[in-house]
Amino acid sequence: MSNPIIVVHYHELWLKGRNRRFFLRKLHTALRIALQGIPVERIEQPGDRMVVWLGEGASLEEVTARLDRVMGVAFYAVARAVERNMDELCKAAWQEMEPLRFESFAVRAKRSDKRFQTTSLETEVIIGRHLLEKLRAENRNVRVRLNQPEMTCYVEITKSMALVYARKIQGAGGLPPNTAGRIMCLLSGGYDSAVAAYHMMKRGAHLSFVHFYGTGAKAGESSLHVAGGLARKLVPYQFHAKLYRVPFEAIQREIVRYAPEDYRVLLYRRMMLRIAESLARRDRSLALLTGDSLGQVASQTLRNLVAVDAASRMVVFRPLIGADKMDILATAKKIGTYDVSSEPFHDCCPVFLPKNPALYASAEDLAEAEAKLDVGALVAQGVRGATLMRYEYKGGEITEVETPIRRALTQERKAIA
Ligand code: ATP
Numbered sequence: 001m002s003n004p005i006i007v008v009h010y011h012e013l014w015l016k017g018r019n020r021r022f023f024l025r026k027l028h029t030a031l032r033i034a035l036q037g038i039p040v041e042r043i044e045q046p047g048d049r050m051v052v053w054l055g056e057g058a059s060l061e062e063v064t065a066r067l068d069r070v071m072g073v074a075f076y077a078v079a080r081a082v083e084r085n086m087d088e089l090c091k092a093a094w095q096e097m098e099p100l101r102f103e104s105f106a107v108r109a110k111r112s113d114k115r116f117q118t119t120s121l122e123t124e125v126i127i128g129r130h131l132l133e134k135l136r137a138e139n140r141n142v143r144v145r146l147n148q149p150e151m152t153c154y155v156e157i158t159k160s161m162a163l164v165y166a167r168k169i170q171g172a173g174g175l176p177p178n179t180a181g182r183i184m185c186l187l188s189g190g191y192d193s194a195v196a197a198y199h200m201m202k203r204g205a206h207l208s209f210v211h212f213y214g215t216g217a218k219a220g221e222s223s224l225h226v227a228g229g230l231a232r233k234l235v236p237y238q239f240h241a242k243l244y245r246v247p248f249e250a251i252q253r254e255i256v257r258y259a260p261e262d263y264r265v266l267l268y269r270r271m272m273l274r275i276a277e278s279l280a281r282r283d284r285s286l287a288l289l290t291g292d293s294l295g296q297v298a299s300q301t302l303r304n305l306v307a308v309d310a311a312s313r314m315v316v317f318r319p320l321i322g323a324d325k326m327d328i329l330a331t332a333k334k335i336g337t338y339d340v341s342s343e344p345f346h347d348c349c350p351v352f353l354p355k356n357p358a359l360y361a362s363a364e365d366l367a368e369a370e371a372k373l374d375v376g377a378l379v380a381q382g383v384r385g386a387t388l389m390r391y392e393y394k395g396g397e398i399t400e401v402e403t404p405i406r407r408a409l410t411q412e413r414k415a416i417a
């Protein structure tokens with residue numbers, strides 16, 4: 001038998017309109033990069049699907065693990081490609097279904113080439129009858145059931161070939177990676193911001209990350225390590241990512257020294273947003289992203305969120321604003337960030353935590369509380385102190401390099417020019 005092939009299906013919704021070719025090209029690229037290092041002969045696009053022809057020695061397990069993280073894939077299947085004639089189709093359908101255990105089944109055929117000899121319905125009936133005969137001949141107690149069958153044999157007839165498969169595997173869904181533009185994500189070491197990042201990547205955004213860290217952590221407990229670990233979990237979805245790391249303790253000390261105690265955490269947040277915004281502009285990110293969820297902690301009352309937000313001129317997206325913690329944790333487990341976020345680390349925010357954090361601040365309160373701070377100088381200090389790690393996912397492996405910020409940005413500008 002020839003090497004297995006993979007048929008990849010995407011949702012049709014994002015294909016409407018002029019962007020169709022752009023999205024398909026991006027999905028094609030994503031498949032190619034995701035499968036790097038695995039023998040692949042070619043990736044074709046017959047009709048409304050993509051077909052990956054695997055090469056000699058490709059491990060299906062590895063292929064599946066890689067494909068599961070390609071955004072934009074609705075579902076995929078390991079399929080048999082055969083010639084477009086009924087005998088071949090029946091034979092392939094039997095090979096596909098024989099090893100599987102079920103009591104009811106159906107055949108679903110789709111014809112993207114209307115010149116094929118039989119209609120979809122006729123094809124279903126012929127193959128269904130063939131399967132039923134073969135199954136009965138083996139004394140298997142099965143029947144055809146068109147409504148909610150236990151097993152379905154799918155047949156797709158394209159202009160160039162026919163595809164047969166029985167086991168659909170659900171894909172990551174969403175839109176193809178890197179199709180929506182760039183966003184700067186404030187990535188803490190906690191569960192929420194990594195999950196927020198995942199949601200936006202799934203909508204096609206390309207994320208850069210910024211993490212604020214304190215000093216004085218015990219060995220092995222730095223939050224830098226955790227932020228890096230999260231970046232490594234997230235980079236396979238978008239193939240490369242930057243992580244800006246900003247030392248924050250000196251800035252916190254200024255806030256502790258010159259601002260009212262109750263507002264400390266909110267003022268930390270405002271400084272984080274401002275520094276993130278400044279980095280975002282250099283990074284050509286168009287918006288900011290946080291993992292805030294309404295009412296989860298004191299700094300996330302509606303009033304506090306609004307008051308913090310006023311410090312940023314850039315739009316701040318908060319995809320988890322209406323999400324429950326249980327759902328967030330379930331997603332964190334699914335995408336593998338849960339274990340990383342569970343590691344103990346030295347979080348900069350609880351440092352100098354006030355006894356009674358304010359619950360209902362207004363933007364005016366916070367602006368007043370900042371009156372004695374040289375906000376511009378503190379932002380500049382944060383930006384100047386930032387270091388940059390770049391992550392790349394290639395051939396199933398992740399590499400990371402520290403790059404001087406200025407060089408990284410010029411390199412990128414050159415690449416775009
Ligand atoms: P998370 O689980 O993402 O840390 P949280 O529920 O603990 O969120 P907070 O700690 O109040 O809530 O943080 C709210 C948001 O502010 C985070 O989701 C993140 O986007 C941002 N943030 C908080 N601390 C940091 C940090 N040290 N570096 C970067 N961003 C941060």
Ligand code: MG
Pocket residue numbers: 188189190
């Ligand atoms: Mg947190």
